[in-house]
Structure formats: C-alpha cells, structure tokens
Amino acid sequence: MEQKSIFSVISPIMVGPSSSHTAGAVRLGLMAKNIYNNDFAKVKFILYNSFATTGFGHGTDKGLLAGVLGYGVDDISIKNIFSIVNNVEYSYEYMQDISRHPNSVDIIIDDKMTISGDSIGAGEIRINNINGFATDIDGSYDTLLLMYKDKPGMISMVSDIIQKRRVNIASLHCGRNSKGGTASMYLALDVPIGDDVVEIVKQIDDVFFVTNIRKLK
Amino acid sequence: MTILSFSELIERCKKENKRIYEIALEEEAFLQAETLDVIRIKTLETLLAMKDAIKDGLKSSEKSISNWCGDDCIKLQNKYKKTPALFGKIFEKITTYALATAEENLRMGRIVACPTAGSCGIVPSVIVAVAEEENISETEQINGLLTAGLVGLIVSNKVQLAGAVAGCQAECGVASAMAAAALTQMLGGNVDEILQATALALKNILGLTCDPVCGLVEVPCIKRNAFLAIHAVTASELALCGVESKIPLDEIVDTLKITGQLMSPLLKETSQGGLAKTKTALDLEKKLFNNKQ
Known part of the structure; x- marks a missing residue:
C-alpha cells in the first residue's frame, strides 16, 4: 500500500465550500491550462452529472474558470472571478451522462483542444482524455x-x-x-x-x- | 513503514517510548524526504490558516446562495456578549469558532479541509478555543494537529473520507474523532487516553448519514460542525477520566466502514433521501433552480 501524507487529511488550504466541487474544479482548470500551455481567447466547459446539477451551489463554474486562468485553490478572488475575467470568452453547458464519472468536465480551449477530467474526491483529480486520447494524469508529476x-x-x-x-x-x-x-x-x-x-x-x-x-x- | 492500524500505532509508541505526534512527524518527514522542522513549519502554516479562517468567519454575516445560512455565528457572538453560556467560555468559543469556519466555507472564503471542507470547523474550533482559554503553547497546538492528522490518516487507510463513500460518519464524524485526539494530546493525556478519546468519539457517530439539502454544504452541515466539536470534548473528558471503549478502536473503524457499505446510496451525498427529501428541502430546490434559469 502506498503511504499517504497526514496532509491528505489536514489540508488543502482552499476556498470553500467543497473539496471535490470547488478545489477539484480549480485543479482541473489548472491542469487544462498547463496542458494547453499557451495563451487562449475562448474556453467552454461541459459539466456532467453532479458537477452539472449541484455545481452552481459549490462554485464549480467559478472554480473551473479560475483554474484555467491560473488562480490557485486558496485564492479568494475565485468567488468574484466573473467580474475579474476579461479578454477571455467563456461559456458553460450542463449534461447528464451516466457513462461519465459523477464529477466530470470537458474543457474546450479555443475550439482546438478538448481536455476531459474527473474530480475524484478530496480535491484530487484525473485528466483522462486529451483530444480523444485516453490519459491518466493526476497532476502529481x-x-x-x-x-x-x-x-x-x-x-x-x-x-x-x-x-x-x-x-x-x-x-x-x-x-x-x-x-x-x-x-x-x-x-x-x-x-x-x-x-x-x-x-x-x-x-x-x-x-x-x-x-x-x-x-x- | 505505513501504519495501517491503531494497534500498530500503540505498539510503536510503546516500543519507542514516543508520543503519537512524534511518530506522525517522523513518518511525514520520511515520506516527504524532509526534516522534522520542515514538517513542523508546514503544520504551523496549516494551523495559522485555520486561525485566519476563524477570524474571517467571526467578522462576516454574509448569507449563502440559499439565503438560509451564514448569520448564525453572529447570533452566538451577540448572545454571549450579554450572557455567558451555561458551560462557560470554552463552550462559547468552540461553538462560535466552529460556526465561523463552516460559514466562511459556504461563502467561498479560505478554509482548511480537515479532513473535508464540509467538516472544516471541527478540529480548528477545538484546538484554537482550548488553546486560548487554557494558555496552550503554539508548539503544543502543532502537536495536537499532528496527532489529529495521524489519527485521521489511519482511519482513511481503511475508509475513504467522503460522504459519498460512508456518509457523514466519514466527514464530520472522523473530524470529531480527530479533534478528540488533538484535544487529549493538548490536555496532557497519554497515548492510551488519546486513542480512547478517538474511539469514544468515533463510536458515537456511527450511522451518521450525508443528506445535504439541495446538495449544498449548508443544511445540516454547518451546525453539525458545532455539535460534533462539542462531541469531541465529551469524548476527551471521558477518556481523561479513565473511561474506556469496550470495543477496540480498530474494530470501530471497521464498523464505520461496514456501516457505510450498508448505508443506502440515497443517504450518501446524493441528496436523494433524508433531510434532502423533506417537503421544505424540495420547495427550496424548486426556488433555487427557478432562480438559476
């Protein structure tokens, strides 16, 4: 069994209200930014299942956007991200698809790259598809x-x-x-x-x- | 050298004549390939972030998205300014700080997930309130937090700490057990007493479901933080009097896991049962979704 850190139970320092729906969303956005690794003008988020139904009450939409713009999970600006963002056009779609993880998102940047990932709990994430190719990237390397x-x-x-x-x-x-x-x-x-x-x-x-x-x- | 059970932890503490926080420090330093001092500093940063969240929460009465929550902490502060709580200053501070943190979480303020965001008020409120009232040093608060961390980690080795997996047992319940461990360490309890406090706290939250109204981390989550913070104090007090759990801690953790498996999915963070399906909850859900569209 892989040893875990005590900081997996006494952290992260994050903005609320949910480690899976807020911190996880920010980290998915951050990973998408790191993967695209370029300036962009447009981003679209397709939220699935629980991300789609309860995400709005948890700031999942704000978290995803803040993440692709490079804000960290503990940045209190996330709450006001909609009034901060400029120069980037953003949109959201909400879907139900039982073949997807309960907390799942597609992040489409500049109509060029689609990055799909899941928030798997406690702020941990997995990027499982990039432009149609299966991946298993958790951001730890x-x-x-x-x-x-x-x-x-x-x-x-x-x-x-x-x-x-x-x-x-x-x-x-x-x-x-x-x-x-x-x-x-x-x-x-x-x-x-x-x-x-x-x-x-x-x-x-x-x-x-x-x-x-x-x-x- | 992963410690998989509490019996292993006790054995190691006895064999090496060490406290739980010392084992936590050593294990973490080994894992991160860092010195003990670096881990202490990281723990201090976590503690300071907890204190900041309490401070921020005490000042605000901003309501949540449902317009239901966010102004309870202020009610406590106003009341206690005029008349003291029946159980005294420590009770006042613990309940106030727990609500301050949990309310700060719902308004997207900065908090420390401990172990989760929904249960973020429990461990900090107990550590900080008792430290302030009993003049407990920062070093000893760090020792308390490290103790809580290792206790929570050992539970999480057996059961994932998520409402979706094992209900609120695994969130506020485990937070309360962690807080009981931290408090007993800070009050000078020995290793046996610390783990008895953990066992007593954990045993008395078995079966706790996760049924948040509208899927929000608000009802019943916020007030539950105050309740389970006080629950931790009860466990610690009993353990320090020599009260012992007849069922060993490892068996309680196993029971928590099995109870989580037996629990209906409707009661595990899906908002398909329990309080989330009451008439009032469904009315709120309708209102929220109408506002959104």
Missing part, C-alpha cells in the same frame, strides 16, 4: 505529452532525448487509435524538463503535437 503518427522507434527516440538530460522517467504510457494511425505518449518525470526539450521532440518526423505539462502544486 511533470509530464511530457506528445501526439504523433504511429510508427516503430518513437519510444526509444523520445526516451533517448530525455535520458540525455539525465531526467528519470517515473512512468511511460502509450496509446493509439489504430495501427499506423494517430498515437499518443505521455511520460511522467521526476524533475521538470525545459521547454527546449519540447522543441527538440517536435523536430522528430511525424510528431505533430508536444506539450510540457507542469505538475500541480
């Missing part, structure tokens, strides 16, 4: 994510680049939609790597998307 045309040798090329930086890979996951189709890879790292590594990985043939995802504090 700096992560390098790339999407590419499925072909042999990609893992060794990428791990080689990271190894040269003497960075330890904590875990590595790959997936693809079909043989020779589009594939994704994400590597959880023990220490963050520089954005220059992203540029190097981008140079690999048939890689069409790379992002350096910072872990959550």
Whole structure:
C-alpha cells in the first residue's frame, strides 16, 4: 500500500465550500491550462452529472474558470472571478451522462483542444482524455505529452532525448487509435524538463503535437 | 513503514517510548524526504490558516446562495456578549469558532479541509478555543494537529473520507474523532487516553448519514460542525477520566466502514433521501433552480 501524507487529511488550504466541487474544479482548470500551455481567447466547459446539477451551489463554474486562468485553490478572488475575467470568452453547458464519472468536465480551449477530467474526491483529480486520447494524469508529476503518427522507434527516440538530460522517467504510457494511425505518449518525470526539450521532440518526423505539462502544486 | 492500524500505532509508541505526534512527524518527514522542522513549519502554516479562517468567519454575516445560512455565528457572538453560556467560555468559543469556519466555507472564503471542507470547523474550533482559554503553547497546538492528522490518516487507510463513500460518519464524524485526539494530546493525556478519546468519539457517530439539502454544504452541515466539536470534548473528558471503549478502536473503524457499505446510496451525498427529501428541502430546490434559469 502506498503511504499517504497526514496532509491528505489536514489540508488543502482552499476556498470553500467543497473539496471535490470547488478545489477539484480549480485543479482541473489548472491542469487544462498547463496542458494547453499557451495563451487562449475562448474556453467552454461541459459539466456532467453532479458537477452539472449541484455545481452552481459549490462554485464549480467559478472554480473551473479560475483554474484555467491560473488562480490557485486558496485564492479568494475565485468567488468574484466573473467580474475579474476579461479578454477571455467563456461559456458553460450542463449534461447528464451516466457513462461519465459523477464529477466530470470537458474543457474546450479555443475550439482546438478538448481536455476531459474527473474530480475524484478530496480535491484530487484525473485528466483522462486529451483530444480523444485516453490519459491518466493526476497532476502529481511533470509530464511530457506528445501526439504523433504511429510508427516503430518513437519510444526509444523520445526516451533517448530525455535520458540525455539525465531526467528519470517515473512512468511511460502509450496509446493509439489504430495501427499506423494517430498515437499518443505521455511520460511522467521526476524533475521538470525545459521547454527546449519540447522543441527538440517536435523536430522528430511525424510528431505533430508536444506539450510540457507542469505538475500541480 | 505505513501504519495501517491503531494497534500498530500503540505498539510503536510503546516500543519507542514516543508520543503519537512524534511518530506522525517522523513518518511525514520520511515520506516527504524532509526534516522534522520542515514538517513542523508546514503544520504551523496549516494551523495559522485555520486561525485566519476563524477570524474571517467571526467578522462576516454574509448569507449563502440559499439565503438560509451564514448569520448564525453572529447570533452566538451577540448572545454571549450579554450572557455567558451555561458551560462557560470554552463552550462559547468552540461553538462560535466552529460556526465561523463552516460559514466562511459556504461563502467561498479560505478554509482548511480537515479532513473535508464540509467538516472544516471541527478540529480548528477545538484546538484554537482550548488553546486560548487554557494558555496552550503554539508548539503544543502543532502537536495536537499532528496527532489529529495521524489519527485521521489511519482511519482513511481503511475508509475513504467522503460522504459519498460512508456518509457523514466519514466527514464530520472522523473530524470529531480527530479533534478528540488533538484535544487529549493538548490536555496532557497519554497515548492510551488519546486513542480512547478517538474511539469514544468515533463510536458515537456511527450511522451518521450525508443528506445535504439541495446538495449544498449548508443544511445540516454547518451546525453539525458545532455539535460534533462539542462531541469531541465529551469524548476527551471521558477518556481523561479513565473511561474506556469496550470495543477496540480498530474494530470501530471497521464498523464505520461496514456501516457505510450498508448505508443506502440515497443517504450518501446524493441528496436523494433524508433531510434532502423533506417537503421544505424540495420547495427550496424548486426556488433555487427557478432562480438559476
């Protein structure tokens, strides 16, 4: 059994009222921001199930928006985020879908990237899909994510680049939609790597998307 | 070296002749690869955030989204300014601080989840009120909070601390057991007495459901924080008099888990049963949803 911290029961320091519906929402937003890793003008949130039905009473809508704008879970501005935000167009949709987790959201940034995640309790979250690719990112590791045309040798090329930086890979996951189709890879790292590594990985043939995802504090 | 049960914790405390907070510090320092001092400072930061939440909550009477809650703490303060509580100053402070924190939580103020946001008023109110009235040092308050942390962690190793999993037993109930442990440590109780206080508090919240009206962390959550803070004091007082739980603490934790499994899903944070399905609750729900659309 993995040892847990006593701070899993005497924290986080957060704005209320709910660790799953408020703090979890902020962290999902923060992860989406870190994954997109770029300026944006438009964001849409699709809230599912309990997020959709009881979210408004818990500030889930405010938390998600504050998160993508970079506010932390303990920032008291979250309460007034609607009057603070400018230059970003935001909208919400509310859905019921029993195939999804009770506290689930799709975050669509600039109509370009869809990031789906769940708030799994006590402020903990999981990003389980990015642009149609299954992921399992909980924000506890700096992560390098790339999407590419499925072909042999990609893992060794990428791990080689990271190894040269003497960075330890904590875990590595790959997936693809079909043989020779589009594939994704994400590597959880023990220490963050520089954005220059992203540029190097981008140079690999048939890689069409790379992002350096910072872990959550 | 995860401590999975309270019997393991007692054994370790006895073998190494240590207090629970010392074991908590060592375990946490090992886990985080930090020094004991760093963990102490982190715990102090948590304690200070708890005190800030109390201060903020005492000042505000801003109502919640339902317009039902948010002004009870002020009522207590006004009354106690004129006439004291039957049980004295400590009772006044504990109930007032518990409501202050829980109300601050509902108005999206900054609080410390302990163990959850819905139960955030219990541990801080007991630690801070007793420390102020009994002149207990900051060091000893930190020791109390560390004790509460390890006690809560051991429970959480067996049952996830969420209303959706085991009802309010696992939120305000566990918070009360943690507060009882912290208080008994702060009042100089030994390891056995601390864990007896934990057991007595936990045993007497078994079966507590989670049935929040409209799914909001308001009714019955806020006032329950004040009730279960005082519940923690009762447990600690009894334990310090030598009263013991006939059922061992580990078996009580198992019972809490099993009771949570036996509990209908309608009573586990779904707002499909209990108080959430009363006529008055349903009327409020209609009103809230109409306002929203």
